Amino acid sequence: MKKFIFAILLLSHLVCVSAAPIRIVYANLQGRDPALQFSFAVLKLALEKSGTPFELVKSPYPMTDARAVVEIMNKNVDVAWLGNSSQSETDLLPVMIPISRGLLGYRIPLIRADKQNAFALVNDVAGLKNLQAGLGVGWPIAAAWHENDLPISTVGTFESLFKMTQAARVDYVPFGAGNIHNYWNQSVKENPDLVIENHIVLVYPYYDYFFFVHRDNQKLHDLIESGLKKAYADGSYKTLFLNHPEFAGLKDLKLEKRRVILLRNFHITKEEFEVEPKYWINPRSPYAF
Secondary structure, three states, X not given: OHHHHHHHHHHHHHXXXXXXXXXXXXXXXXXXXXXXXXXXXXXXXXXXXXXXXXXXXEOOOOEOHHXXXXXXXXXXXXXXXXXXXXXXXXXXEEEOOOOOOOHHHXXXXXXXXXXXXXXXXXXXXXXXXXXXXXEEOOOOOHHHHHHOOOOEEEEOOXXXXXXXXXXXXXXXXXXXXXXXXXXXXXXXXXXXXXXXOOOEEEEOOOOOEEEEEOOOOHHHHHHHHHHHHHHHHOOHXXXXXXXXXXXXXXXXXXXXXXEEEEOOOOOOOHHHHOOOHHXXXXXXXXXXX
């Protein structure tokens, strides 16, 4: 009888241990409130679909994208959603499913209202040569402007970007189509001349947020990847994409009617190129899955 009771207690202990949630520290990325972030919602969805108990914990201090790479390499942070770049893909282990279907590579300029006419005349990359872009320090998307020989200024905070655009020290800030409305809402109270440009969309192909983990953390990588695939398969990712508040203003941008300005991407990796087409957005029918 004692042996039986001991066996039951041991089994109960093992069940409790096996059910203990995995503690996952995610990067507290500067200017990106997780409560508002589609990427954070996708991370939660993927982990839920993985079937593994988990606890998500925000890192104790905000950080730039570049700092997040360092913190993951130092194992102070477990996961971050970052724009793909040759550095991050070399130093970290990416989950090669784009978080927002490539929407981050579709850039809409945030500008002063009095510059609408100037941007209406832009028909190709050459038309951007005389317009100064403002981007954040450490933004991987900055590579697109360097690669295409476009003028760029970088600053450390979103507030500085808004102020510089308001003061006409830069001509535009190219935000992702999925989040430009959120950033415009953040900026307009103190920078009343800022508006969303009406005519063009700058497309940097094969670019998006991806989840990155430490190169040794294959377990977390596989949990996120398997969960994402399940969310696509059962339609829960589609439901999230079509209903998440971050994308509430997406239809107002009318991507399908904008003039496409294609930025050359000289650093497409084999892994990015081999991502299944179903995971990338079609700009002419952005809501088709």
